[in-house]
Amino acid sequence: MTLHRESLLYECFQITSLCLVWYSSSAAGNVIVKELLEEFPYPFTVTLVQLFSIWILCIPLIRIRQVPPPEYLYQNRIYYFKIIIPLAIGKFLSQLSSHVSLWKVPVSFAHTIKATMPLFTIFLSRIILRERQTTPVYVSLIPIIIGVIIATVTELSFNMVGFISALLSTFGFSLQNIYSKKSLKDIAIHHFILLSLLAKIGCCLFVPFWFFTDGINIYYETKYHRTKTFLRIFAYLLSDGILHFLQNIAAFTMISLVSPLSYSIANSTKRIVVISASLIVLKNPVTFSNVIGMTLSAFGVILYNKAKYDQRRAQAKETVLPLVRSESSVNSLTLDQHQSTHTSNELTVRHHSASHESRSSIPYENQTFKNV
Numbered sequence: 001m002t003l004h005r006e007s008l009l010y011e012c013f014q015i016t017s018l019c020l021v022w023y024s025s026s027a028a029g030n031v032i033v034k035e036l037l038e039e040f041p042y043p044f045t046v047t048l049v050q051l052f053s054i055w056i057l058c059i060p061l062i063r064i065r066q067v068p069p070p071e072y073l074y075q076n077r078i079y080y081f082k083i084i085i086p087l088a089i090g091k092f093l094s095q096l097s098s099h100v101s102l103w104k105v106p107v108s109f110a111h112t113i114k115a116t117m118p119l120f121t122i123f124l125s126r127i128i129l130r131e132r133q134t135t136p137v138y139v140s141l142i143p144i145i146i147g148v149i150i151a152t153v154t155e156l157s158f159n160m161v162g163f164i165s166a167l168l169s170t171f172g173f174s175l176q177n178i179y180s181k182k183s184l185k186d187i188a189i190h191h192f193i194l195l196s197l198l199a200k201i202g203c204c205l206f207v208p209f210w211f212f213t214d215g216i217n218i219y220y221e222t223k224y225h226r227t228k229t230f231l232r233i234f235a236y237l238l239s240d241g242i243l244h245f246l247q248n249i250a251a252f253t254m255i256s257l258v259s260p261l262s263y264s265i266a267n268s269t270k271r272i273v274v275i276s277a278s279l280i281v282l283k284n285p286v287t288f289s290n291v292i293g294m295t296l297s298a299f300g301v302i303l304y305n306k307a308k309y310d311q312r313r314a315q316a317k318e319t320v321l322p323l324v325r326s327e328s329s330v331n332s333l334t335l336d337q338h339q340s341t342h343t344s345n346e347l348t349v350r351h352h353s354a355s356h357e358s359r360s361s362i363p364y365e366n367q368t369f370k371n372v
Contacts, residue, residue: 015257022250023270027277029243030107033099034282036236040224042214043099046240047092048206051199053241054248058196061249070189079187087176088201094172097165104162105155107278108286108294111271112151113166115144115297118304120174128178134311140303147297154289191252268301 037043073079101110119141125131152163218224224233255263275294279286 011257015254018250018254018257019266019269021246022254022266023273025243025246025250026270027274029240029247030102030111030274031278031281032236032240032243033102034107034278036233036240037099037103040233040236041103042218043096043103044206044210044214045218046099046237047096048203048210049237049241050095050244051092051202054199054245055196055203057242057245058192058199062190062192062196065192067190067192070187070193072188083187084197085201085205087179088198089205090172090176090179091198092202092206094169094176097169097172101162101166101169104159104165106157106284107282108275108284109151109155109157110162110166111275111278112148112294112297113163114170115271115301116148116167117170117174118144118301120171121178124175124178134307134314136307137304137311140300140307143296143300143303145300147293147295147300150293151290151297152293154287154293156285156287156290191255192249195248195252265302265305268298268305271301272298 033046036046040046073084098110098114101113122133122137122141125133152158223229251267254266258266275298278284
């Protein structure tokens with residue numbers, strides 16, 4: 001009992017610490033990006049710096065954690081062209097659209113638009129994976145849609161480019177998540193290595209485009225040649241790169257520690273923290289109706305996560321029940337039929353050994369939050 005209590009306390013402390021790092025790095029990163037893009041309006045450059053930071057900082061992390069290399073991926077190079085490169089392109093474009101939206105509209109409004117991700121996920125899952133959802137899942141989309149409409153109509157700093165970019169970013173991340181689940185289930189690859197690969201390939205693919213877009217404009221913009229301005233922007237970019245790296249590592253680690261429902265709720269809570277922090281720090285002008293729309297959309301996301309969790313549990317029970325029913329024929333055998341082929345001593349020994357194995361298959365002290 002003491003060891004089990006200590007294990008639960010340690011895991012609780014670990015999850016709480018990860019949530020604090022995740023929420024704080026995400027909130028601070030969004031505020032810094034908004035401040036950076038106000039003075040340095042080059043979202044292409046900001047996206048490249050973030051990916052480059054992940055690529056470089058993942059190298060010592062992978063060595064310290066002694067993460068095994070993806071041997072299956074090395075042996076099947078075709079997966080680079082079928083899976084890794086499309087995912088890297090999708091990640092870069094989605095991240096770029098997200099930065100354009102943060103540049104054009106307030107952080108609070110951009111994250112309210114991103115609450116529509118369940119809507120895109122259900123639509124794309126129906127087309128790509130042919131998945132059907134339950135009625136509660138569809139009903140949970142209603143408060144999300146109403147909340148986003150209210151927030152959009154009452155947004156004081158509305159910008160069409162920022163609005164469309166936020167929608168494109170949400171669509172891209174939804175498509176990337178579905179494509180990852182559909183394609184990566186057969187590849188044995190650690191999530192740190194996958195994160196590093198996507199960042200590295202994204203940088204290498206889009207650096208040539210950067211030279212002919214942001215690179216030329218930054219070179220001819222004389223105000224960035226001043227030492228004070230250059231150092232301030234460099235500090236912003238460095239801080240944003242480190243915070244973005246911490247945010248991704250904390251999110252990936254949370255996925256490996258908790259259940260999908262717990263992660264979804266934690267992610268929804270993170271969005272609320274980011275919106276609240278941006279309103280307090282950046283002092284964006286908002287109306288009461290705008291706050292109602294944000295709150296309603298966040299509440300809808302929580303309802304969606306709960307409905308999806310109930311749907312998964314129901315599907316899991318449906319796959320288990322037929323196996324249980326098929327054993328009825330074995331249980332219907334009479335005692336005389338058993339005794340005709342086995343002695344009473346054999347039956348007694350087998351009964352006790354089977355019951356002992358079933359009880360000890362999941363030790364109480366080894367249960368974790370992911371099992372509960």
